[in-house]
Amino acid sequence: MVELKTPAEIERMRVTGQFVAEVLGELRERAQVGVNLLDLELHVRQRIRERGAVSCYWDYAPSFGRGPFRNTVCLSVNDAVLHGLPFDYALRDGDVLTADLAVGIDGWVADSATTVIVGTADEQDRRLVRATEEALAAAIAAAVPDNRIGDISAAIAAVAHSYGYPINTEFGGHGLGRTMHEDPHVSNDGRPGRGLKLRPGLTIALEPWFARTTDRIVVDPDGWTLRSADGSRTAHSEHTVAVTEDGPKVLTLAA
Secondary structure: OOOOHHHHHHHHHHHHHHHHHHHHHHHHHHOOOEEEHHHHHHHHHHHHHHHOOOOOOEOOOOOOOOEEOOOEEEEEOOOOOEOOOOOOOOOOOOOOEEEEEEEOOOEEEEEEEEEEOOOOOOOHHHHHHHHHHHHHHHHHHHOOOOOOOOHHHHHHHHHHHHHOOOOOOOEEEEOOOOOOOOEEEEEOOOOOOOOOOOOOOEEEEOOEEEEOOOOEEOOOOOOOOOOEOOOEEEEEEEEEEEEOOOOOEOOOOOO
């Protein structure tokens, strides 16, 4: 069931979203050569504790993971793209790191992800990250009243196709609000004019993610981390967005 939010509830989600954006910004700055993923995880734990927030990941145990997930941020490196389980790994020059964070504050959730290239950037990696960012911008632009979910999905796919990247449809965007995952599912590929009609008050996490040369994913032995099946590098960009009468509002931007 899709739950529409009031303007006041959307503002409460924005408060959470601003905190998520601040922490992700800190992770981008801290993602330097030699920094350990576990140190980034500890930083997020401290920030969540100081803010009085609640991690949406801690003890999360969905059917697709080997739960419970006992960390507060997903950190995915290179060929890993989703649900990256932080582990004892020091970042290397040229690594592609995605940080995905979802927390709740006063009962309202926000979810966002960003990909950063550590140290020296390969041009093909820059191109991949840019594609996800452009796809996210296109998806946000399509999140207007009377459009449909398929319009958002098609906007993401159009950018992927323009870059020549294949698209996986097993994992995509989703509704959220009081919990991290609500209806509807938002695929990263779809047909315009199809699916749920967008109405003011709908809050959704839009999250295009691409691998360079495959649309297939495999599960890491840790039971959580999803990797490209052929080992090609990946990138992921995500924002929490509210559909409003005045157009889409991105809730996961720093204040």
